[in-house]
Ligand code: SF4
């Protein structure tokens with residue numbers, strides 16, 4: 081993604097879709113306008129393609145650097161290469177690491193590259209969609225090359241060990257279409273930006289902590305020594321001047337892709353089709369559907385296993401979807417309590 | 431990882447429970463159950479990320495927030511007693527109920543402010559009016575209710591400004607039930623599985639619990655001759671609280687488990703015994719006008735109500751800390767939708 085993107089996207093024509101009437105759940109084609117903005121740039125987001133993540137944690141580091149996020153504990157978990165463990169007040173990008181007794185789909189162990197002419201390949205860079213040029217960031221939406229094994233399981237290696245695979249995924253705030261954190265915030269510290277993202281105003285937050293258990297993904301948390309809550313801002317400051325977020329900028333494999341959400345969704349669909357064609361039938365999108373329990377995520381993912389394997393909820397729901405029913409039940413309970421009070425007095429006086 | 435099988439001597443140093451295996455076996459976590467308890471259903475199979483919670487657990491301090499729930503309930507129901515006593519000419523009951531409501535709501539406001547990460551910014555709660563935030567609505571509610579209880583109590587103690595006092599007493603009685611029940615929405619409007627799932631019954635449980643606490647306060651400090659309404663409120667409140675809590679747990683399926691384990695279980699069992707016992711004693715104290723009986727009933731009812739709030743609070747936190755309660759119901763929901 082180029083840095084001119086946000087500014088370019090601002091200028092790009094085309095009428096924005098009208099916002100949906102339902103503000104609590106369901107698809108919302110225009111979050112920013114629903115939040116009260118009039119002249120809005122396209123909604124920006126992340127598409128994190130975990131199939132190319134190498135677990136280098138450049139995103140974690142870049143995020144901490146740019147946003148001056150304090151150290152989040154020097155811990156050795158002993159469970160895996162992941163010592164960060166999860167998102168929180170001081171971790172806005174978290175790279176999950178999973179080791180599985182499962183072959184990597186489409187992988188060809190022991191294949192030699194003798195017949196491959198690198199100079200020939202270099203000459204064709206950028207000329208064919210299968211080998212995009214150095215500036216390209218998006219995987220081309222083509223089917224896998226003819227030679228790719230389709231759905232084959234890697235053989236057991238000669239010494240009798242079965243194959244294993246490593247899954248790596250960079251997790252982040254989902255910038256939900258219907259963000260529970262934002263809905264429940266009593267001070268208005270959490271707000272929707274013109275880019276459709278969700279940001280905390282640290283000068284307003286009073287540290288009530290309500291947003292923390294409201295988030296269905298376990299993202300936002302309180303910084304103990306500071307009292308306030310913190311989370312990913314999708315680099316609101318960088319977006320404002322047309323730059324891409326620090327993590328996407330730093331990601332060496334373009335596992336983290338930044339751009340207008342609509343464009344990312346198209347790209348993601350193509351990438352899944354490509355992986356399926358290559359025999360990686362595990363590949364699936366997570367959080368991209370506007371029909372899901374939070375109306376779709378502004379930051380969505382391509383995963384290679386069930387979401388819960390990565391520590392993500394399989395079917396998150398924005399809690400405020402049920403809020404009207406909750407108020408109704410509370411009102412009925414209040415009336416019952418008043419009736420109970422009256423009933424306590426109506427019997428013969430003593 | 432259990433990946434120590436790379437050594438030449440075969441599998442070495444395998445640490446069970448540290449694997450992140452694929453599929454349904456992944457992330458099983460064993461929890462010890464309380465003595466002699468049998469799980470009603472076998473533990474569900476589910477995957478997780480090294481058994482780590484999906485949710486970030488509430489940062490609220492138990493003493494502050496569970497205490498706030500308790501005192502808010504007590505105050506709200508006490509305002510009903512105050513208005514009733516005021517109207518039916520029971521001055522002692524009215525005095526205790528008015529002072530109780532004002533005192534409880536003051537302490538609970540203090541607890542609320544104390545729990546904030548930035549207490550000095552408490553007033554930011556009133557910078558917006560936001561019906562999607564139960565805490566915001568609660569702040570507005572309290573900013574109306576607390577002064578009314580104080581005015582009612584002050585007028586009663588001073589014995590002057592009777593009209594203002596009567597108005598404030600009536601106003602507090604109108605807002606009181608809302609103060610007692612909105613706290614259930616406060617808990618339910620979160621992703622915490624065992625709080626959210628109980629949103630239908632929890633307001634009624636809290637209403638009953640508030641009534642029994644307020645009745646307990648009155649029973650313990652008002653002469654029996656004027657405590658009739660408190661006795662009836664004790665019995666009705668206890669019945670409402672216990673009945674709806676059972677109903678809630680039955681409807682919640684596996685999400686009721688956190689109420690049946692560990693510390694929440696102890697607290698809720700105590701709440702049951704204290705509330706039922708307190709209500710029985712309250713009824714008895716009506717027949718045998720013994721001061722000791724009424725005081726015992728009052729203390730039991732108040733501590734029973736407090737134990738219930740702390741039990742519900744801790745059960746929710748436990749349900750957020752175990753990925754099982756997040757993953758399994760969501761999986762079931764997905765499967766049901768897939769048909
Ligand atoms: S609810 Fe959670 S994931 Fe969604 S925007 Fe808020 S903090 Fe991010």
Ligand code: SF4
Nearest residue numbers: 265285286288289291
């Ligand atoms: S902790 Fe801050 S951001 Fe979170 S709900 Fe409270 S005031 Fe809003």
